[in-house]
Amino acid sequence: MVIPIALPILDESMGGGIPPGKSLLYCIQPGVEGDVFGMQTLYYGLENGYKAVYISTSSSPDYVRERFREFGWELESYEGQLDFVDAYSHFVGLDSNEKYVVDDPDDINNIDSVVIDATKNTSNSIIMCESLSSIMDMCGEIETIAKVNEWTRLSMLYDNTSIYNFTAWHYSDETIKKIRSEVFNSVIRVGGIGERVIFGQYFGVMKADWCEPSRKTFLFRIVRPGGVRVYIPKILVTGPFDAGKTTFVHALSTRAVSVDRFGTTVALDHGHIDHKGLSADIFGTPGQERFDPILKLLGGESMGVFLVVDSMRSNTFARAKDMLKLTKTFGLPCIVIANKQDVPGAAPPERIKIEMALPDDIPVVPVSSKEKTGVVEAFEMLVDNIMRGL
Protein backbone atom coordinates (compact mmCIF):
# COMPACT_ATOMS: atom_id res chain seq x y z
CA MET A 1 0.00 0.00 0.00
CA VAL A 2 1.40 3.35 -0.99
CA ILE A 3 1.23 6.23 1.47
CA PRO A 4 -0.72 9.07 -0.11
CA ILE A 5 1.05 12.40 -0.08
CA ALA A 6 -2.36 13.91 0.56
CA LEU A 7 -2.20 16.38 -2.27
CA PRO A 8 -4.10 14.88 -5.22
CA ILE A 9 -1.96 16.55 -7.83
CA LEU A 10 1.23 15.12 -6.30
CA ASP A 11 -0.25 11.69 -5.80
CA GLU A 12 -1.27 11.69 -9.44
CA SER A 13 2.14 12.64 -10.68
CA MET A 14 3.90 10.14 -8.41
CA GLY A 15 1.93 7.01 -9.11
CA GLY A 16 -0.55 7.34 -6.26
CA GLY A 17 1.82 8.05 -3.39
CA ILE A 18 5.01 6.82 -1.76
CA PRO A 19 5.52 3.06 -1.70
CA PRO A 20 6.66 1.47 1.57
CA GLY A 21 10.39 1.54 2.08
CA LYS A 22 10.88 4.57 -0.16
CA SER A 23 12.21 7.95 0.86
CA LEU A 24 11.05 11.38 -0.16
CA LEU A 25 12.96 14.62 0.22
CA TYR A 26 11.42 18.06 0.14
CA CYS A 27 14.18 20.33 -1.12
CA ILE A 28 13.02 23.74 0.07
CA GLN A 29 14.25 27.16 -0.90
CA PRO A 30 15.04 29.26 2.19
CA GLY A 31 12.09 31.37 3.23
CA VAL A 32 9.45 29.14 1.68
CA GLU A 33 7.13 27.29 4.01
CA GLY A 34 7.78 23.90 2.52
CA ASP A 35 7.55 21.73 5.60
CA VAL A 36 3.76 21.87 5.53
CA PHE A 37 3.72 19.29 2.72
CA GLY A 38 5.28 16.67 4.97
CA MET A 39 3.06 17.65 7.88
CA GLN A 40 0.02 17.17 5.69
CA THR A 41 1.20 13.73 4.54
CA LEU A 42 1.91 12.73 8.12
CA TYR A 43 -1.42 13.88 9.45
CA TYR A 44 -3.36 12.27 6.63
CA GLY A 45 -1.43 9.07 7.31
CA LEU A 46 -2.38 9.16 10.99
CA GLU A 47 -6.02 9.71 10.07
CA ASN A 48 -5.84 6.65 7.91
CA GLY A 49 -4.44 4.49 10.66
CA TYR A 50 -0.73 4.58 9.89
CA LYS A 51 1.81 4.80 12.66
CA ALA A 52 4.41 7.52 12.51
CA VAL A 53 7.65 8.72 14.05
CA TYR A 54 8.47 12.44 14.01
CA ILE A 55 12.12 13.33 14.42
CA SER A 56 12.17 16.86 15.78
CA THR A 57 15.56 18.41 15.22
CA SER A 58 14.94 22.11 15.61
CA SER A 59 11.84 22.46 17.76
CA SER A 60 10.41 20.86 20.85
CA PRO A 61 7.63 18.30 20.32
CA ASP A 62 5.19 20.65 22.06
CA TYR A 63 6.02 23.39 19.60
CA VAL A 64 5.50 20.90 16.78
CA ARG A 65 2.08 19.95 18.18
CA GLU A 66 1.18 23.63 18.27
CA ARG A 67 2.26 24.08 14.67
CA PHE A 68 0.10 21.18 13.54
CA ARG A 69 -2.78 22.70 15.48
CA GLU A 70 -2.52 25.92 13.42
CA PHE A 71 -3.64 23.84 10.46
CA GLY A 72 -6.46 22.17 12.35
CA TRP A 73 -4.46 18.98 12.80
CA GLU A 74 -4.70 17.69 16.38
CA LEU A 75 -1.83 15.30 16.98
CA GLU A 76 -3.15 14.57 20.47
CA SER A 77 -5.96 12.55 18.90
CA TYR A 78 -3.37 10.11 17.63
CA GLU A 79 -1.07 9.80 20.65
CA GLY A 80 -0.97 6.01 20.38
CA GLN A 81 0.07 6.11 16.73
CA LEU A 82 2.71 8.81 16.88
CA ASP A 83 6.08 8.82 18.62
CA PHE A 84 8.59 11.61 18.71
CA VAL A 85 12.33 11.37 18.50
CA ASP A 86 13.13 14.50 20.46
CA ALA A 87 16.50 15.66 19.16
CA TYR A 88 16.03 19.22 20.36
CA SER A 89 14.92 19.69 23.94
CA HIS A 90 18.15 18.68 25.60
CA PHE A 91 20.06 21.04 23.39
CA VAL A 92 18.26 24.04 24.85
CA GLY A 93 18.01 22.62 28.35
CA LEU A 94 14.31 21.73 28.21
CA ASP A 95 12.96 18.50 29.71
CA SER A 96 11.45 15.90 27.46
CA ASN A 97 8.83 13.24 28.14
CA GLU A 98 8.93 11.71 24.68
CA LYS A 99 9.45 8.03 24.01
CA TYR A 100 12.75 8.66 22.24
CA VAL A 101 15.05 11.36 23.49
CA VAL A 102 18.45 12.31 22.14
CA ASP A 103 20.66 13.35 25.04
CA ASP A 104 23.25 15.09 22.92
CA PRO A 105 21.52 16.61 19.89
CA ASP A 106 24.75 18.01 18.50
CA ASP A 107 26.34 14.58 18.44
CA ILE A 108 25.45 12.78 15.22
CA ASN A 109 26.25 9.37 16.73
CA ASN A 110 23.78 9.99 19.50
CA ILE A 111 21.06 11.05 17.06
CA ASP A 112 21.95 8.07 14.90
CA SER A 113 21.53 5.47 17.63
CA VAL A 114 18.16 6.86 18.74
CA VAL A 115 16.83 7.13 15.17
CA ILE A 116 17.95 3.56 14.43
CA ASP A 117 16.30 2.40 17.62
CA ALA A 118 13.03 4.10 16.66
CA THR A 119 13.17 2.82 13.08
CA LYS A 120 13.70 -0.77 14.15
CA ASN A 121 10.79 -0.58 16.55
CA THR A 122 8.32 0.29 13.86
CA SER A 123 7.35 -0.94 10.42
CA ASN A 124 4.90 0.09 7.72
CA SER A 125 5.04 3.52 9.26
CA ILE A 126 5.84 7.05 8.25
CA ILE A 127 9.12 8.47 9.50
CA MET A 128 9.37 12.19 9.23
CA CYS A 129 12.56 14.19 9.73
CA GLU A 130 11.71 17.78 10.55
CA SER A 131 14.88 19.30 9.19
CA LEU A 132 17.82 17.51 7.68
CA SER A 133 19.56 20.83 7.21
CA SER A 134 19.46 21.62 10.90
CA ILE A 135 21.20 18.30 11.65
CA MET A 136 23.79 19.20 9.02
CA ASP A 137 24.28 22.64 10.53
CA MET A 138 24.85 21.07 13.89
CA CYS A 139 26.83 17.97 12.99
CA GLY A 140 28.43 18.57 9.60
CA GLU A 141 27.33 17.86 6.04
CA ILE A 142 29.36 14.74 5.27
CA GLU A 143 28.77 13.17 8.66
CA THR A 144 25.02 13.72 8.40
CA ILE A 145 24.69 12.37 4.86
CA ALA A 146 26.57 9.22 5.83
CA LYS A 147 24.03 8.54 8.58
CA VAL A 148 21.02 9.40 6.45
CA ASN A 149 22.14 6.84 3.90
CA GLU A 150 21.99 4.31 6.68
CA TRP A 151 18.57 5.53 7.89
CA THR A 152 16.97 5.28 4.46
CA ARG A 153 18.46 1.81 4.01
CA LEU A 154 16.99 0.69 7.33
CA SER A 155 13.64 2.22 6.47
CA MET A 156 13.64 0.10 3.36
CA LEU A 157 14.26 -3.05 5.38
CA TYR A 158 11.44 -2.22 7.77
CA ASP A 159 9.04 -1.01 5.07
CA ASN A 160 8.91 2.46 6.52
CA THR A 161 8.22 5.44 4.33
CA SER A 162 10.54 8.27 5.20
CA ILE A 163 10.07 11.95 4.53
CA TYR A 164 12.82 14.51 4.98
CA ASN A 165 12.71 18.29 4.89
CA PHE A 166 15.80 20.04 3.70
CA THR A 167 16.29 23.77 3.52
CA ALA A 168 18.55 24.39 0.53
CA TRP A 169 20.97 26.92 1.99
CA HIS A 170 24.23 27.37 0.15
CA TYR A 171 25.82 24.10 1.15
CA SER A 172 28.74 22.71 -0.79
CA ASP A 173 27.98 21.66 -4.37
CA GLU A 174 28.87 18.13 -3.42
CA THR A 175 26.27 18.07 -0.66
CA ILE A 176 23.56 19.56 -2.82
CA LYS A 177 24.29 17.08 -5.60
CA LYS A 178 24.16 14.10 -3.25
CA ILE A 179 20.97 15.33 -1.64
CA ARG A 180 19.22 15.98 -4.91
CA SER A 181 20.22 12.95 -6.89
CA GLU A 182 21.70 10.16 -4.78
CA VAL A 183 20.44 9.79 -1.24
CA PHE A 184 16.67 9.72 -1.71
CA ASN A 185 14.28 7.76 -3.91
CA SER A 186 12.31 10.86 -4.69
CA VAL A 187 12.76 14.59 -4.50
CA ILE A 188 10.17 17.35 -4.62
CA ARG A 189 11.40 20.86 -5.07
CA VAL A 190 9.62 23.66 -3.24
CA GLY A 191 10.55 27.20 -4.16
CA GLY A 192 9.56 30.82 -4.26
CA ILE A 193 8.82 33.14 -7.14
CA GLY A 194 9.82 36.75 -7.23
CA GLU A 195 12.91 38.86 -7.16
CA ARG A 196 12.22 41.66 -4.74
CA VAL A 197 9.91 39.72 -2.51
CA ILE A 198 8.76 36.14 -2.77
CA PHE A 199 5.17 36.56 -3.82
CA GLY A 200 4.40 33.09 -5.04
CA GLN A 201 5.46 29.57 -4.15
CA TYR A 202 5.72 26.50 -6.34
CA PHE A 203 6.52 22.83 -6.17
CA GLY A 204 7.41 20.18 -8.67
CA VAL A 205 8.64 16.61 -8.67
CA MET A 206 12.33 16.41 -9.57
CA LYS A 207 12.69 12.70 -9.18
CA ALA A 208 10.77 9.55 -8.20
CA ASP A 209 12.49 6.27 -8.95
CA TRP A 210 9.35 4.13 -8.77
CA CYS A 211 7.43 5.83 -11.55
CA GLU A 212 7.67 8.23 -14.44
CA PRO A 213 6.83 11.46 -12.64
CA SER A 214 5.27 14.32 -14.50
CA ARG A 215 7.42 17.38 -14.91
CA LYS A 216 4.76 19.90 -14.07
CA THR A 217 5.22 22.83 -11.77
CA PHE A 218 2.40 23.91 -9.50
CA LEU A 219 1.89 27.05 -7.54
CA PHE A 220 0.58 26.74 -4.03
CA ARG A 221 -0.50 28.65 -0.99
CA ILE A 222 -0.47 27.72 2.65
CA VAL A 223 -3.78 28.25 4.41
CA ARG A 224 -4.48 28.08 8.13
CA PRO A 225 -6.39 25.99 8.92
CA GLY A 226 -6.12 23.76 5.90
CA GLY A 227 -2.56 23.19 4.74
CA VAL A 228 -1.23 23.21 1.20
CA ARG A 229 -3.57 24.50 -1.51
CA VAL A 230 -2.68 24.37 -5.16
CA TYR A 231 -3.05 27.81 -6.56
CA ILE A 232 -3.74 29.18 -10.01
CA PRO A 233 -1.87 32.44 -10.59
CA LYS A 234 -3.61 35.52 -11.78
CA ILE A 235 -2.26 37.49 -14.70
CA LEU A 236 -3.59 40.90 -15.57
CA VAL A 237 -4.05 42.27 -19.07
CA THR A 238 -4.36 46.01 -19.27
CA GLY A 239 -3.73 48.82 -21.74
CA PRO A 240 -5.40 51.76 -23.44
CA PHE A 241 -8.84 51.81 -25.04
CA ASP A 242 -9.16 49.66 -28.13
CA ALA A 243 -5.59 48.33 -27.95
CA GLY A 244 -6.81 44.77 -28.34
CA LYS A 245 -6.90 43.49 -24.75
CA THR A 246 -10.09 41.49 -25.16
CA THR A 247 -8.86 39.98 -28.40
CA PHE A 248 -5.55 39.13 -26.72
CA VAL A 249 -7.23 37.42 -23.74
CA HIS A 250 -9.31 35.30 -26.09
CA ALA A 251 -6.34 34.47 -28.28
CA LEU A 252 -4.33 33.32 -25.27
CA SER A 253 -6.98 31.48 -23.33
CA THR A 254 -8.11 27.91 -23.53
CA ARG A 255 -11.52 29.30 -22.55
CA ALA A 256 -12.63 32.87 -21.98
CA VAL A 257 -15.58 35.18 -21.45
CA SER A 258 -15.88 38.93 -21.76
CA VAL A 259 -18.40 41.47 -20.64
CA ASP A 260 -18.50 43.80 -23.63
CA ARG A 261 -21.05 46.26 -24.90
CA PHE A 262 -20.87 47.69 -28.42
CA GLY A 263 -17.37 46.26 -28.83
CA THR A 264 -15.83 47.79 -25.74
CA THR A 265 -15.21 46.11 -22.43
CA VAL A 266 -17.45 47.37 -19.63
CA ALA A 267 -16.56 44.95 -16.88
CA LEU A 268 -13.73 42.59 -17.52
CA ASP A 269 -12.36 39.79 -19.62
CA HIS A 270 -11.70 36.49 -17.96
CA GLY A 271 -9.76 33.64 -19.44
CA HIS A 272 -8.01 30.51 -18.30
CA ILE A 273 -4.98 28.93 -19.88
CA ASP A 274 -3.35 25.53 -19.55
CA HIS A 275 -0.01 25.49 -21.22
CA LYS A 276 2.79 22.98 -20.73
CA GLY A 277 1.58 21.97 -17.30
CA LEU A 278 1.21 25.47 -16.00
CA SER A 279 -2.17 27.04 -15.65
CA ALA A 280 -3.10 30.65 -15.11
CA ASP A 281 -6.17 32.82 -14.80
CA ILE A 282 -6.12 35.82 -17.08
CA PHE A 283 -8.03 38.99 -16.32
CA GLY A 284 -8.44 41.82 -18.80
CA THR A 285 -9.38 45.32 -17.72
CA PRO A 286 -11.46 47.86 -19.60
CA GLY A 287 -9.42 50.54 -21.31
CA GLN A 288 -11.70 53.56 -21.28
CA GLU A 289 -10.79 56.25 -18.80
CA ARG A 290 -14.24 56.29 -17.28
CA PHE A 291 -13.40 52.91 -15.72
CA ASP A 292 -10.19 54.12 -14.08
CA PRO A 293 -11.68 54.09 -10.57
CA ILE A 294 -12.22 50.32 -10.67
CA LEU A 295 -8.83 49.46 -12.16
CA LYS A 296 -7.09 49.21 -8.84
CA LEU A 297 -9.58 46.57 -7.77
CA LEU A 298 -8.76 44.38 -10.74
CA GLY A 299 -5.00 44.37 -10.31
CA GLY A 300 -5.02 42.86 -6.83
CA GLU A 301 -3.04 39.66 -6.35
CA SER A 302 -1.84 39.56 -9.93
CA MET A 303 1.53 37.92 -10.33
CA GLY A 304 2.35 39.48 -13.65
CA VAL A 305 0.92 41.80 -16.21
CA PHE A 306 0.57 42.11 -19.96
CA LEU A 307 0.44 45.70 -21.08
CA VAL A 308 -1.24 45.71 -24.48
CA VAL A 309 -0.59 48.63 -26.82
CA ASP A 310 -1.80 49.31 -30.32
CA SER A 311 1.41 49.43 -32.36
CA MET A 312 -0.22 51.93 -34.72
CA ARG A 313 -0.90 54.54 -32.07
CA SER A 314 2.12 55.94 -30.28
CA ASN A 315 -0.05 58.72 -28.86
CA THR A 316 -1.57 56.14 -26.46
CA PHE A 317 1.74 54.94 -25.01
CA ALA A 318 1.78 57.42 -22.14
CA ARG A 319 -1.72 56.32 -21.20
CA ALA A 320 -0.51 52.72 -21.31
CA LYS A 321 2.19 53.36 -18.75
CA ASP A 322 -0.26 55.19 -16.52
CA MET A 323 -2.43 52.11 -16.50
CA LEU A 324 0.31 50.10 -14.80
CA LYS A 325 0.10 52.57 -11.95
CA LEU A 326 -3.70 52.68 -11.97
CA THR A 327 -3.92 48.90 -11.71
CA LYS A 328 -1.25 48.97 -9.01
CA THR A 329 0.76 46.42 -10.93
CA PHE A 330 3.73 48.67 -11.43
CA GLY A 331 6.84 46.75 -10.44
CA LEU A 332 5.37 43.31 -11.13
CA PRO A 333 6.86 41.25 -13.94
CA CYS A 334 5.53 42.90 -17.07
CA ILE A 335 5.51 42.24 -20.80
CA VAL A 336 4.47 44.90 -23.30
CA ILE A 337 2.36 43.41 -26.07
CA ALA A 338 3.04 45.32 -29.28
CA ASN A 339 -0.32 44.38 -30.73
CA LYS A 340 -1.73 44.60 -34.26
CA GLN A 341 1.61 43.72 -35.85
CA ASP A 342 -0.36 42.33 -38.80
CA VAL A 343 -1.35 45.86 -39.81
CA PRO A 344 1.04 47.35 -42.38
CA GLY A 345 3.04 50.20 -40.87
CA ALA A 346 2.87 48.86 -37.30
CA ALA A 347 5.74 50.23 -35.21
CA PRO A 348 8.41 47.58 -34.57
CA PRO A 349 8.92 46.48 -30.93
CA GLU A 350 12.35 48.13 -30.69
CA ARG A 351 10.85 51.50 -31.51
CA ILE A 352 8.01 51.05 -29.04
CA LYS A 353 10.54 50.16 -26.38
CA ILE A 354 12.35 53.44 -26.96
CA GLU A 355 9.25 55.56 -27.32
CA MET A 356 7.84 54.19 -24.09
CA ALA A 357 11.22 54.57 -22.36
CA LEU A 358 10.86 51.13 -20.86
CA PRO A 359 13.36 49.70 -18.38
CA ASP A 360 15.45 46.73 -19.51
CA ASP A 361 13.41 44.20 -17.60
CA ILE A 362 10.21 44.94 -19.53
CA PRO A 363 10.41 43.24 -22.92
CA VAL A 364 8.27 44.26 -25.88
CA VAL A 365 6.86 41.31 -27.80
CA PRO A 366 5.43 41.60 -31.32
CA VAL A 367 1.93 40.11 -31.38
CA SER A 368 -1.09 39.92 -33.59
CA SER A 369 -3.96 38.94 -31.36
CA LYS A 370 -6.16 38.75 -34.41
CA GLU A 371 -3.95 36.17 -36.10
CA LYS A 372 -2.84 34.65 -32.79
CA THR A 373 0.84 35.12 -33.48
CA GLY A 374 3.30 35.84 -30.70
CA VAL A 375 0.66 35.18 -28.08
CA VAL A 376 2.05 31.98 -26.63
CA GLU A 377 5.60 33.33 -26.80
CA ALA A 378 4.52 36.30 -24.74
CA PHE A 379 2.89 34.05 -22.17
CA GLU A 380 5.97 31.89 -21.84
CA MET A 381 8.11 34.95 -21.47
CA LEU A 382 5.94 36.37 -18.71
CA VAL A 383 5.81 33.09 -16.81
CA ASP A 384 9.54 32.89 -17.18
CA ASN A 385 9.93 36.37 -15.75
CA ILE A 386 7.59 35.52 -12.91
CA MET A 387 9.62 32.41 -12.19
CA ARG A 388 13.00 34.03 -12.60
CA GLY A 389 13.55 34.26 -8.87
CA LEU A 390 13.77 30.46 -8.74
Added chain:
Amino acid sequence: MTDYELGIPDIDDALGGGIRGGTNILVLGPPMSGKDTIINNIIYHGLASKEAAIIVSTEESGEDMLEWFSNSGMSVDAYMNLFGIVDCVSATLGLDVKDTASIRRVSGPMNLTKISVNITNYFNEFWMKRGVRKARLCVNSLSTMLMYTNLQAIFRFLHVHTRRIKTANSIGFYIVEDGVHDAQTMETFKQLFDGIIKVEVEEGHQFMQIIGLTPQPTKWYEFAIDDDNKLNIKRRSDI
Protein backbone atom coordinates in the same frame (compact mmCIF):
# COMPACT_ATOMS: atom_id res chain seq x y z
CA MET B 1 20.35 58.56 -3.67
CA THR B 2 19.47 58.12 -0.02
CA ASP B 3 16.32 56.19 0.62
CA TYR B 4 16.37 55.69 4.38
CA GLU B 5 16.87 58.16 7.18
CA LEU B 6 18.19 56.89 10.46
CA GLY B 7 16.30 59.64 12.23
CA ILE B 8 19.45 60.81 13.98
CA PRO B 9 19.85 64.23 12.34
CA ASP B 10 23.60 64.76 12.75
CA ILE B 11 24.39 61.34 11.43
CA ASP B 12 21.92 61.48 8.56
CA ASP B 13 23.59 64.76 7.57
CA ALA B 14 27.03 63.20 7.76
CA LEU B 15 25.80 60.41 5.48
CA GLY B 16 24.47 62.89 2.96
CA GLY B 17 20.84 62.51 4.02
CA GLY B 18 20.63 58.88 5.03
CA ILE B 19 21.29 55.40 3.75
CA ARG B 20 20.81 53.96 0.31
CA GLY B 21 18.31 51.12 -0.19
CA GLY B 22 19.91 47.71 -0.42
CA THR B 23 22.42 48.33 2.35
CA ASN B 24 23.29 45.79 5.04
CA ILE B 25 24.80 47.18 8.20
CA LEU B 26 26.61 45.54 11.06
CA VAL B 27 25.88 47.12 14.43
CA LEU B 28 28.88 46.47 16.58
CA GLY B 29 29.48 47.39 20.20
CA PRO B 30 30.26 45.97 23.60
CA PRO B 31 27.43 44.55 25.69
CA MET B 32 25.25 47.23 27.31
CA SER B 33 26.59 50.00 25.11
CA GLY B 34 23.18 51.04 23.79
CA LYS B 35 23.08 49.14 20.50
CA ASP B 36 19.53 47.94 21.04
CA THR B 37 18.32 51.42 21.85
CA ILE B 38 19.99 52.87 18.78
CA ILE B 39 18.46 50.25 16.55
CA ASN B 40 15.03 50.53 18.10
CA ASN B 41 15.16 54.28 17.53
CA ILE B 42 16.07 53.68 13.90
CA ILE B 43 13.29 51.11 13.53
CA TYR B 44 10.81 53.48 15.12
CA HIS B 45 11.82 56.29 12.81
CA GLY B 46 11.07 53.99 9.89
CA LEU B 47 7.65 53.05 11.19
CA ALA B 48 6.81 56.68 11.85
CA SER B 49 7.81 57.38 8.22
CA LYS B 50 5.31 54.70 7.07
CA GLU B 51 8.00 52.19 6.25
CA ALA B 52 7.70 48.59 7.29
CA ALA B 53 9.92 47.05 9.97
CA ILE B 54 10.79 43.50 10.90
CA ILE B 55 12.72 42.59 14.03
CA VAL B 56 14.16 39.15 14.63
CA SER B 57 14.41 39.02 18.39
CA THR B 58 16.59 36.42 20.03
CA GLU B 59 16.80 37.99 23.46
CA GLU B 60 13.37 39.39 24.21
CA SER B 61 9.92 37.99 23.62
CA GLY B 62 7.67 39.78 21.16
CA GLU B 63 5.49 41.10 23.97
CA ASP B 64 8.51 42.50 25.84
CA MET B 65 9.67 44.13 22.65
CA LEU B 66 6.32 45.88 22.15
CA GLU B 67 6.26 46.91 25.79
CA TRP B 68 9.71 48.46 25.43
CA PHE B 69 8.42 50.67 22.65
CA SER B 70 5.29 51.77 24.49
CA ASN B 71 7.23 52.43 27.71
CA SER B 72 9.66 54.52 25.72
CA GLY B 73 7.25 57.06 24.36
CA MET B 74 7.62 55.40 20.96
CA SER B 75 4.27 53.74 20.80
CA VAL B 76 4.01 51.51 17.76
CA ASP B 77 0.26 50.98 18.15
CA ALA B 78 -0.52 53.09 15.12
CA TYR B 79 1.96 51.14 12.97
CA MET B 80 1.12 47.57 13.86
CA ASN B 81 0.14 46.71 10.30
CA LEU B 82 3.68 47.61 9.21
CA PHE B 83 5.51 45.95 12.06
CA GLY B 84 6.51 42.32 12.39
CA ILE B 85 8.45 40.57 15.11
CA VAL B 86 10.01 37.14 14.75
CA ASP B 87 10.08 35.97 18.35
CA CYS B 88 12.81 33.37 18.92
CA VAL B 89 12.49 33.51 22.69
CA SER B 90 9.02 32.58 23.91
CA ALA B 91 9.20 28.94 22.84
CA THR B 92 12.54 28.41 24.56
CA LEU B 93 11.07 29.75 27.81
CA GLY B 94 8.06 27.48 27.56
CA LEU B 95 5.74 30.48 27.10
CA ASP B 96 2.65 30.55 24.94
CA VAL B 97 3.68 30.02 21.34
CA LYS B 98 0.52 31.05 19.53
CA ASP B 99 1.23 33.59 16.82
CA THR B 100 -0.37 37.00 16.67
CA ALA B 101 -0.68 39.22 13.62
CA SER B 102 2.62 40.91 14.38
CA ILE B 103 4.42 38.37 16.55
CA ARG B 104 5.38 35.10 14.91
CA ARG B 105 7.20 32.59 17.08
CA VAL B 106 9.90 30.20 16.09
CA SER B 107 11.13 27.36 18.26
CA GLY B 108 14.45 29.03 19.02
CA PRO B 109 17.34 31.07 17.64
CA MET B 110 18.80 28.05 15.82
CA ASN B 111 15.70 27.41 13.78
CA LEU B 112 17.06 29.33 10.82
CA THR B 113 14.57 27.72 8.47
CA LYS B 114 11.58 29.11 10.36
CA ILE B 115 13.20 32.46 11.00
CA SER B 116 13.75 32.73 7.28
CA VAL B 117 10.16 31.74 6.49
CA ASN B 118 8.81 34.37 8.84
CA ILE B 119 11.02 37.15 7.51
CA THR B 120 10.00 36.22 3.99
CA ASN B 121 6.31 36.12 4.85
CA TYR B 122 6.43 39.51 6.52
CA PHE B 123 8.21 41.05 3.53
CA ASN B 124 5.65 39.52 1.25
CA GLU B 125 2.70 40.81 3.28
CA PHE B 126 4.04 44.33 3.59
CA TRP B 127 4.91 44.48 -0.08
CA MET B 128 1.96 42.69 -1.65
CA LYS B 129 -0.91 43.39 0.74
CA ARG B 130 0.03 46.78 2.14
CA GLY B 131 1.83 48.08 -0.91
CA VAL B 132 4.78 49.26 1.19
CA ARG B 133 8.00 49.39 -0.73
CA LYS B 134 10.42 50.33 2.03
CA ALA B 135 11.33 48.05 4.85
CA ARG B 136 13.91 47.80 7.61
CA LEU B 137 15.05 44.45 8.91
CA CYS B 138 16.85 44.10 12.22
CA VAL B 139 18.41 40.90 13.52
CA ASN B 140 19.03 41.25 17.23
CA SER B 141 21.36 39.54 17.64
CA LEU B 142 23.75 37.42 15.65
CA SER B 143 25.71 36.89 18.84
CA THR B 144 22.85 35.01 20.46
CA MET B 145 22.28 32.99 17.31
CA LEU B 146 25.93 31.98 17.47
CA MET B 147 25.38 30.52 20.90
CA TYR B 148 22.87 28.12 19.42
CA THR B 149 24.34 27.24 16.08
CA ASN B 150 27.62 27.53 14.26
CA LEU B 151 29.12 30.29 12.20
CA GLN B 152 28.76 28.51 8.86
CA ALA B 153 25.05 28.00 9.31
CA ILE B 154 24.57 31.65 10.20
CA PHE B 155 26.72 32.69 7.27
CA ARG B 156 24.49 30.71 4.92
CA PHE B 157 21.42 32.28 6.49
CA LEU B 158 22.84 35.78 6.14
CA HIS B 159 24.03 35.08 2.62
CA VAL B 160 20.40 34.58 1.59
CA HIS B 161 18.91 37.44 3.56
CA THR B 162 21.51 40.12 2.88
CA ARG B 163 21.01 39.41 -0.80
CA ARG B 164 17.26 39.72 -0.48
CA ILE B 165 17.72 43.04 1.30
CA LYS B 166 19.75 44.16 -1.69
CA THR B 167 17.28 43.12 -4.34
CA ALA B 168 14.32 44.47 -2.38
CA ASN B 169 16.10 47.78 -1.85
CA SER B 170 15.45 47.47 1.88
CA ILE B 171 17.96 47.97 4.66
CA GLY B 172 19.19 45.46 7.19
CA PHE B 173 20.78 45.87 10.60
CA TYR B 174 22.55 42.99 12.29
CA ILE B 175 23.64 43.36 15.89
CA VAL B 176 26.87 41.77 17.10
CA GLU B 177 28.51 42.01 20.52
CA ASP B 178 32.00 43.38 20.23
CA GLY B 179 34.86 41.67 22.01
CA VAL B 180 32.96 38.40 22.35
CA HIS B 181 33.74 36.60 19.11
CA ASP B 182 37.04 35.49 17.64
CA ALA B 183 38.73 37.26 14.74
CA GLN B 184 37.63 34.69 12.18
CA THR B 185 34.00 35.13 13.14
CA MET B 186 34.28 38.87 12.80
CA GLU B 187 35.99 38.58 9.42
CA THR B 188 33.29 36.24 8.18
CA PHE B 189 30.55 38.63 9.25
CA LYS B 190 32.24 41.67 7.79
CA GLN B 191 32.25 40.15 4.29
CA LEU B 192 28.48 40.26 4.31
CA PHE B 193 27.94 43.88 5.23
CA ASP B 194 28.31 47.20 3.47
CA GLY B 195 28.86 49.28 6.57
CA ILE B 196 29.23 49.30 10.32
CA ILE B 197 27.60 51.30 13.05
CA LYS B 198 30.23 51.14 15.74
CA VAL B 199 29.34 51.89 19.35
CA GLU B 200 31.83 52.49 22.17
CA VAL B 201 31.61 53.38 25.83
CA GLU B 202 34.40 55.32 27.48
CA GLU B 203 34.32 56.42 31.08
CA GLY B 204 30.56 56.38 31.10
CA HIS B 205 30.24 58.30 27.83
CA GLN B 206 28.65 56.66 24.79
CA PHE B 207 29.94 57.19 21.27
CA MET B 208 28.98 56.02 17.82
CA GLN B 209 30.57 56.14 14.38
CA ILE B 210 29.54 54.96 10.92
CA ILE B 211 32.10 53.13 8.83
CA GLY B 212 31.91 52.16 5.19
CA LEU B 213 29.03 54.28 3.97
CA THR B 214 31.06 57.39 3.27
CA PRO B 215 34.56 57.57 1.74
CA GLN B 216 36.00 58.13 5.22
CA PRO B 217 34.48 56.86 8.47
CA THR B 218 32.39 59.55 10.13
CA LYS B 219 33.75 61.16 13.26
CA TRP B 220 32.77 59.74 16.64
CA TYR B 221 29.52 61.22 17.91
CA GLU B 222 28.83 61.27 21.59
CA PHE B 223 25.26 60.38 22.33
CA ALA B 224 22.97 60.05 25.29
CA ILE B 225 19.77 58.13 25.84
CA ASP B 226 17.08 60.07 27.66
CA ASP B 227 14.39 58.80 30.03
CA ASP B 228 12.17 58.04 27.07
CA ASN B 229 14.91 55.90 25.52
CA LYS B 230 15.25 58.50 22.83
CA LEU B 231 18.70 58.89 21.40
CA ASN B 232 20.26 62.35 21.29
CA ILE B 233 23.57 63.40 19.84
CA LYS B 234 25.55 65.67 22.14
CA ARG B 235 26.51 68.70 20.12
CA ARG B 236 29.37 70.25 22.03
CA SER B 237 31.72 67.33 21.65
CA ASP B 238 34.08 67.39 18.73
CA ILE B 239 36.16 64.44 19.54
